[in-house]
Amino acid sequence: MPSRGKNNGEKVEEEKRRYVTIYFMGKRYRVPAGLTILKALEYLGYRLIRGVGCRGGFCGACTTVYRKHGDYRLYVGLACQTPVEDGMYLTQIPFVPAEKPRYDIEKMSPSSSVVLALFPEIARCIACNTCTKVCPQELQVMDAIQAILRGDIAKAARLTFDCISCGSCTLRCPAEIQHFYVFQLVRRLYGKYIAPKAKHLEKRVKEIEQGLYEDKLNKVISGGPELWRDLAEKLIKGVEIEEVIQG
Amino acid sequence: MRIIYYPGCTVKSTAIRYEKSARGVLEELGIELIEIKDWTCCGAVYNLPTDTVAYTVAPLRNLIRAQETAKREGAEHYILTLCSMCNHTLRQADLRYRTDIDGAERLRRYMDDEPEYEKSMRVIHLLELIREFVGYDKIREKVKRSLRGLKVATFYGCLLLRPREVAIDDPEDPTIMEDILLNIGAEPVDYPNRNECCGSYNVVRNPDAVWDRVKEIAESAIGFGAKAFVTTCPLCAFNLEEGQKSRSRELRGKFLPVFYVSELLAYALGMNEYIEKEVLDWIEKLIG
Numbered sequence: 001m002p003s004r005g006k007n008n009g010e011k012v013e014e015e016k017r018r019y020v021t022i023y024f025m026g027k028r029y030r031v032p033a034g035l036t037i038l039k040a041l042e043y044l045g046y047r048l049i050r051g052v053g054c055r056g057g058f059c060g061a062c063t064t065v066y067r068k069h070g071d072y073r074l075y076v077g078l079a080c081q082t083p084v085e086d087g088m089y090l091t092q093i094p095f096v097p098a099e100k101p102r103y104d105i106e107k108m109s110p111s112s113s114v115v116l117a118l119f120p121e122i123a124r125c126i127a128c129n130t131c132t133k134v135c136p137q138e139l140q141v142m143d144a145i146q147a148i149l150r151g152d153i154a155k156a157a158r159l160t161f162d163c164i165s166c167g168s169c170t171l172r173c174p175a176e177i178q179h180f181y182v183f184q185l186v187r188r189l190y191g192k193y194i195a196p197k198a199k200h201l202e203k204r205v206k207e208i209e210q211g212l213y214e215d216k217l218n219k220v221i222s223g224g225p226e227l228w229r230d231l232a233e234k235l236i237k238g239v240e241i242e243e244v245i246q247g
Numbered sequence: 248m249r250i251i252y253y254p255g256c257t258v259k260s261t262a263i264r265y266e267k268s269a270r271g272v273l274e275e276l277g278i279e280l281i282e283i284k285d286w287t288c289c290g291a292v293y294n295l296p297t298d299t300v301a302y303t304v305a306p307l308r309n310l311i312r313a314q315e316t317a318k319r320e321g322a323e324h325y326i327l328t329l330c331s332m333c334n335h336t337l338r339q340a341d342l343r344y345r346t347d348i349d350g351a352e353r354l355r356r357y358m359d360d361e362p363e364y365e366k367s368m369r370v371i372h373l374l375e376l377i378r379e380f381v382g383y384d385k386i387r388e389k390v391k392r393s394l395r396g397l398k399v400a401t402f403y404g405c406l407l408l409r410p411r412e413v414a415i416d417d418p419e420d421p422t423i424m425e426d427i428l429l430n431i432g433a434e435p436v437d438y439p440n441r442n443e444c445c446g447s448y449n450v451v452r453n454p455d456a457v458w459d460r461v462k463e464i465a466e467s468a469i470g471f472g473a474k475a476f477v478t479t480c481p482l483c484a485f486n487l488e489e490g491q492k493s494r495s496r497e498l499r500g501k502f503l504p505v506f507y508v509s510e511l512l513a514y515a516l517g518m519n520e521y522i523e524k525e526v527l528d529w530i531e532k533l534i535g
Contacts, residue, residue, distance in 0.1 A: 150260065151256075
């Protein structure tokens with residue numbers, strides 16, 4: 001009689017395809033393939049109250065350190081973005097200890113000496129590049145530190161624009177640099193002192209403060225649903241907001 | 248000739264006048280420089296113990312990036328440095344990679360994020376580049392304004408000449424800087440302190456020791472009739488300037504301005520736009 005179901009070997013193979021083995025804090029688990037690390041942990045019943053945030057790869061809270069079977073490298077990823085793989089050894093990093101110094105951005109200048117005064121440890125960088133290797137955002141972290149050391153604050157700000165402050169580099173750095181606070185400072189310095197000023201924005205803010213748009217705004221507010229629908233239709237068609245309000 | 252250029256931190260900040268004049272002069276002499284895009288610190292002070300390789304990572308990474316840039320740009324496999332410190336550190340790292348087989352293997356494994364260093368780069372200093380690839384004849388041909396017997400004291404410092412394996416000239420009796428200066432009409436004085444140590448980074452911890460050294464060097468140069476110092480090392484330049492100011496009383500108010508060799512070259516070639524105003528004024532005052 002021909003077998004209608006699958007034989008045992010096929011069942012094992014299918015189960016292997018659908019499930020992977022991971023080790024969380026040294027304990028072995030089977031979880032469905034295709035889940036992110038975060039979802040796999042929740043699947044296993046862990047309730048995550050620290051080290052988890054936006055679940056969208058932006059907040060940098062769910063830093064996860066792992067190794068893979070047969071590979072000496074130490075990997076870092078965001079638990080909400082990294083799919084589980086067979087043979088992963090995992091641990092969650094709930095918090096990266098670092099101290100944010102206080103400073104007054106109004107009384108600074110965009111130079112390496114200003115950054116060095118607050119973060120003298122950046123001078124200990126030996127360009128080992130461990131930070132770059134570990135960055136889940138694939139930023140050139142070491143190059144950014146080097147750019148600061150040579151006084152190129154603009155370059156450092158550009159290189160670290162996508163930093164999510166997960167702190168992986170900060171945990172791995174042999175020079176004990178607190179990268180994410182350093183980078184926050186250089187981006188602030190860039191914004192305050194180097195980036196071109198948006199003149200049109202300054203002008204508009206001044207106009208708003210002078211109450212130039214009060215009447216128009218009140219007209220829109222009191223116009224009721226009919227006017228709002230009309231305005232919305234014009235905006236969808238691509239009419240400039242100024243023309244819409246004028247009209 | 249197109250070669251790779253490694254600037255280093257100092258010629259991009261406190262010694263920017265050195266880079267400006269050197270780049271201008273080299274362009275005029277037909278050397279095209281391709282700056283490495285992502286250069287890092289050279290390592291500054293080369294680590295002499297042979298049982299640690301961590302401090303060779305930074306200079307080696309620069310050599311690798313230079314190599315990759317040269318391949319991509321189809322440039323000659325030379326890496327030019329202006330600063331003596333960078334020249335020394337990159338050369339030492341290159342030498343170690345070629346000679347210390349175990350160390351090189353450890354570095355290769357550690358730096359698996361970079362392409363392999365193929366030992367194809369030669370680190371070359373500005374002075375060597377002029378001696379070997381420009382030639383003194385070409386310099387002489389291009390001279391528009393002779394320095395007319397301007398008496399200068401060359402100052403090599405230590406790192407261009409020591410140790411012998413990485414020296415750009417005879418460590419005990421170098422002539423490379425004098426040869427260039429003679430060809431633009433300057434008159435280098437023969438004084439005994441030109442390859443002394445300037446005191447180097449001791450200026451941070453023990454400046455008095457450095458000022459004492461500089462006082463000795465300056466007294467000797469003044470005694471032999473020099474009107475200015477000429478160097479290629481930003482740290483020597485800093486120490487020579489600050490040391491003379493700090494020991495002004497002992498030097499009875501005498502002060503020799505410190506020029507980079509490229510500034511005198513730029514002057515001789517008639518390229519005022521590549522010389523800082525203050526430096527230009529000094530040169531003109533001395534030539535009279």
